[in-house]
Amino acid sequence: MSAPVAIPGLDRAPTKHRRLLDWVRETAELTTPDAVVWCDGSDEEWQRLTDQLVESGALVRLNDELKPNSFWARTDPSDVARVEERTYICSVDESDAGPTNNWMAPSDMKSTMTELYRGCMRGRTMYVIPFCMGPLTAEKPMFGVEITDSAYVVASMRIMARMGSAVLDALGGDADFVPALHSVGAPLEPGAEDVAWPCSDTKYISHFPETREIWSFGSGYGGNSLLGKKCFSLRIGSAMGRDEGWLAEHMLILRLTSPEGKVYHVTGAFPSACGKTNLAMLEPTIPGWKVETLGDDIAWMRFGADGRLYAVNPEYGLFGVAPGTDYTTNPNAMRTIAKGNSLFTNVALTDDGDIWWEGMGEPPAHLTDWKGRDWTPESGELSSHPNSRFCTPIKQCPILADSYEDPNGVPIDAILFGGRRATTVPLVSQSRDWAHGVFQGATLSSETTAAAVGQVGVVRRDPMAMLPFIGYNAGDYFRHWIEMGKGGGDAADTDKLPKIFYVNWFRRDDDGKFLWPGFGENSRVLKWVVERLEGTADAVDTAVGHVPTPEALDTDGLDLTREEVSAALAVSDEEWRAELPLITEWFEKFGDKLPGVLWAELDALKARLGVT
Numbered sequence: 001m002s003a004p005v006a007i008p009g010l011d012r013a014p015t016k017h018r019r020l021l022d023w024v025r026e027t028a029e030l031t032t033p034d035a036v037v038w039c040d041g042s043d044e045e046w047q048r049l050t051d052q053l054v055e056s057g058a059l060v061r062l063n064d065e066l067k068p069n070s071f072w073a074r075t076d077p078s079d080v081a082r083v084e085e086r087t088y089i090c091s092v093d094e095s096d097a098g099p100t101n102n103w104m105a106p107s108d109m110k111s112t113m114t115e116l117y118r119g120c121m122r123g124r125t126m127y128v129i130p131f132c133m134g135p136l137t138a139e140k141p142m143f144g145v146e147i148t149d150s151a152y153v154v155a156s157m158r159i160m161a162r163m164g165s166a167v168l169d170a171l172g173g174d175a176d177f178v179p180a181l182h183s184v185g186a187p188l189e190p191g192a193e194d195v196a197w198p199c200s201d202t203k204y205i206s207h208f209p210e211t212r213e214i215w216s217f218g219s220g221y222g223g224n225s226l227l228g229k230k231c232f233s234l235r236i237g238s239a240m241g242r243d244e245g246w247l248a249e250h251m252l253i254l255r256l257t258s259p260e261g262k263v264y265h266v267t268g269a270f271p272s273a274c275g276k277t278n279l280a281m282l283e284p285t286i287p288g289w290k291v292e293t294l295g296d297d298i299a300w301m302r303f304g305a306d307g308r309l310y311a312v313n314p315e316y317g318l319f320g321v322a323p324g325t326d327y328t329t330n331p332n333a334m335r336t337i338a339k340g341n342s343l344f345t346n347v348a349l350t351d352d353g354d355i356w357w358e359g360m361g362e363p364p365a366h367l368t369d370w371k372g373r374d375w376t377p378e379s380g381e382l383s384s385h386p387n388s389r390f391c392t393p394i395k396q397c398p399i400l401a402d403s404y405e406d407p408n409g410v411p412i413d414a415i416l417f418g419g420r421r422a423t424t425v426p427l428v429s430q431s432r433d434w435a436h437g438v439f440q441g442a443t444l445s446s447e448t449t450a451a452a453v454g455q456v457g458v459v460r461r462d463p464m465a466m467l468p469f470i471g472y473n474a475g476d477y478f479r480h481w482i483e484m485g486k487g488g489g490d491a492a493d494t495d496k497l498p499k500i501f502y503v504n505w506f507r508r509d510d511d512g513k514f515l516w517p518g519f520g521e522n523s524r525v526l527k528w529v530v531e532r533l534e535g536t537a538d539a540v541d542t543a544v545g546h547v548p549t550p551e552a553l554d555t556d557g558l559d560l561t562r563e564e565v566s567a568a569l570a571v572s573d574e575e576w577r578a579e580l581p582l583i584t585e586w587f588e589k590f591g592d593k594l595p596g597v598l599w600a601e602l603d604a605l606k607a608r609l610g611v612t
């Protein structure tokens with residue numbers, strides 16, 4: 001039995017949690033950091049870490065007058081987005097990962113990654129971050145512990161999740177937690193000068209659903225390293241939901257209040273960088289309507305005793321796409337970041353110590369771009385990376401709903417599935433019933449964005465906007481959605497289920513011009529959704545669901561002709577007949593895993609389109 005390794009900080013663990021202590025020790029002995037720090041989430045810790053990051057050149061402190069207690073970071077240009085081709089679901093059986101996930105046998109992945117982790121934290125500090133996804137007051141708090149060698153990750157996790165001493169205390173001596181191991185994969189040789197953004201060309205973002213573990217190596221950025229977000233709350237969370245009868249979804253949550261004072265809650269699933277944050281923080285353009293935010297990216301939905309589906313946002317911050325965000329497109333996001341306490345990554349830095357990105361109107365005469373270079377409007381390049389992000393506390397959002405911290409969540413009245421299609425998909429349609437809504441979600445299609453490495457603008461299936469985040473076989477995931485449609489809680493009544501709608505803000509005319517103004521005007525679509533819930537709005541029964549008549553949509557004050565509104569709402573049977581073989585090809589990927597009810601929905605669509 002080798003003598004326990006003496007690593008400073010390892011034995012100053014402020015916990016008696018045996019499994020946690022053993023895991024931290026094993027990891028320290030494998031990765032051999034110079035020190036271990038148990039993160040407490042305090043202001044002092046934030047100050048110490050950000051000072052250290054500024055000192056190392058990883059962060060630039062912004063002008064306190066302009067963005068108090070906020071910082072600018074630049075990644076290595078090779079580490080700018082989620083790496084889907086290096087993201088793995090390592091289920092015991094390959095069939096449980098399914099055709100939309102990369103798979104490696106758990107034992108093989110662990111052997112491979114153990115060798116990568118061996119000594120990888122040399123010269124660095126190993127931080128232990130106890131965190132909780134969702135309120136600590138939940139009946140069953142969803143604990144995680146992230147081990148990382150990145151102080152940037154610690155600072156970001158303090159914004160994005162409940163973390164530190166309060167979580168460690170709540171963990172007690174034996175609470176369950178999801179162990180999440182992260183390293184930037186860049187050991188620091190003695191005397192070597194550190195780089196501002198350490199990372200590795202070798203990247204693995206691996207998930208072990210059966211044992212609820214996460215192992216990440218080589219990337220310091222976003223969903224690859226803030227492991228409470230996509231890795232825990234969606235990929236591991238979705239497997240938990242499958243096993244326990246709830247849903248972990250890539251959805252915003254908003255509260256909508258009508259002029260009459262009636263309150264509705266809406267969740268919306270939109271692919272990455274397709275406007276979830278904007279919709280979650282919407283400023284309605286129609287009088288008397290109010291939107292309040294509960295979350296912009298992730299929703300956990302469970303049945304309440306009353307048989308309604310209740311949603312909670314497990315996150316504590318907003319990690320939004322910066323470019324395109326400004327006081328016209330998302331004033332509430334701008335007001336949130338204006339309060340400070342935020343991190344900005346891969347945006348541009350102004351000469352007076354503020355941030356700037358494309359979409360903020362006229363650019364300053366000079367900027368420092370996301371690569372650290374001098375930039376002028378004549379540079380001919382973007383000042384900010386398309387996937388650059390603001391990371392800011394959700395509590396600073398001026399329209400945060402007062403029910404945000406309710407551990408039971410809010411009752412959902414409507415679910416929106418949002419695609420990003422230039423053609424074919426109408427502005428909004430209501431599903432015929434739950435099964436048809438699941439069919440709409442399962443066949444959601446979108447043009448790809450910069451949120452993930454790869455080509456932009458390619459149309460791909462993105463079921464429930466969860467394609468990169470389903471932690472198991474997508475065919476089983478569709479089945480789980482169908483099962484959820486049987487209702488739950490003490491009053492399992494399908495009438496209590498949310499109604500499902502399919503929206504598309506991105507349709508264009510033949511000249512490529514958007515047919516719908518979007519942004520705050522999307523409140524008009526929310527109004528029609530509510531009126532459908534109340535049974536007061538007209539609709540045309542089309543092959544793809546109930547679509548508003550042009551008159552049923554409140555377009556007062558909009559500079560749109562009736563023809564333009566009709567074009568946005570149009571359902572072309574010919575265009576949808578062209579979709580049929582693509583949907584068939586998509587469904588065939590899942591073989592016998594695909595629920596028969598979805599084949600039946602496709603047959604019904606064919607019949608409505610006059611295809612035998």
Ligand SMILES: O=C(O)CSc1cccnc1C(=O)O
Nearest residue numbers: 081082222223272297319451
């Ligand atoms: O994680 C990243 O690097 C960007 S991707 C992302 C970040 C925040 C919220 N959602 C996403 C996404 O891809 O859906």
Ligand SMILES: [Mn+2]
Nearest residue numbers: 250272273297
């Ligand atoms: Mn997202």
